[in-house]
Amino acid sequence: MTRADVVELHQSLKETPYQANRVLGVLSIMFTLTDTWGVRSDGINPCWKVKRYKEVKRECYLTPDELARLGKVLREADGEPEAATCIRLLLLTGCRLGEIQTLKWEYVDFRAGVLRLPDSKTGAKVVPIGKAALDVLSDIPRIEGNPYVITGKMDGQYLTDIQKPWRRLRARAGLDGLDGLDGLDGLDTLRIHDLRHSFASDALQLGADLTMIGRLLGHTQVQTTARYAHLKTDPIRQAANNVASAINRYLESPLPFKHSIAGS
DSSP: OOHHHHHHHHHHTTTSHHHHHHHHHHHHHHHHHHHHTTSOOSOOOTTTTOOOOOOOOOOOOOOHHHHHHHHHHHHTOTTOHHHHHHHHHHHHHOOOHHHHHTOBGGGEETTTTEEEEEEETTEEEEEEOOHHHHHHHHHSOOOTTOOBSSBOSSTTOBOOOOHHHHHHHHHHTTOSOTTOOOSTTOTTSOOTTHHHHHHHHHHHHTTOOHHHHHHHHTOSSHHHHHTTGGGOHHHHHHHHHHHHHHHHHHHHSOSOOOOOSTTO
16 A cells, blocks of 8 residues: 555545544554554555644533433433433543443442542543432442443443444434534534533533643643633633723722722
8 A cells, every 4th residue: 555545545535534534543553553563564654744634623512401401311211221321421520431431330439439440541540520420320230240330232241332322312402413414523513522521611610720620531731631721711701800890990980099909
């Protein structure tokens, strides 16, 4: 395979640029491994210098009304309770999908109120969780011989497919995007990972600082958490309003005035 072949494949997916870039990334890793394993010996990765499509970073956050609609759907999801429970835990913990999907009972510390994850995206970590999440976990029936919290159809396994039930539940809650697209390129479509963003957004609006949010989400780099800084608009807007009001009082007050802005 040559660089021209890779370019042709990449361009064939131009209608879904996010997917095109992900495919290119996976292919690049594959070629790197073939060189490491000695399958190829020329040391050339045909994915090198193939220009990726521009990606617009986006995060979607649930409004109170949207949360209420999704909650109603989750409560009524009798046909797929495991998927509904998984989504509820994602909403209440801010965890990544893989962390909840493969969660084992031995990782749940009810007494300390934490999840002790031995292997997450950022390595071993302890995730503090709230009472609402603990209540959900307490209500989940344990299946003998199955170590997983979110059980699958096969004995002893976890539920491997969350995306299909998520799309069904999302549609019932009226949370599909206006463009009707599913997956990485549906910019107006709520993704499962957006539930994690929504958790961070709500924490910020409730007054948690970025350091605390980073700890809740298990970030190892402060720059990763900093992407949420722009969400804390209400407190910032209120601060701006307070400062402007204080200054305006002095602008409109007759001379002489006696109090400083700090003391107003």
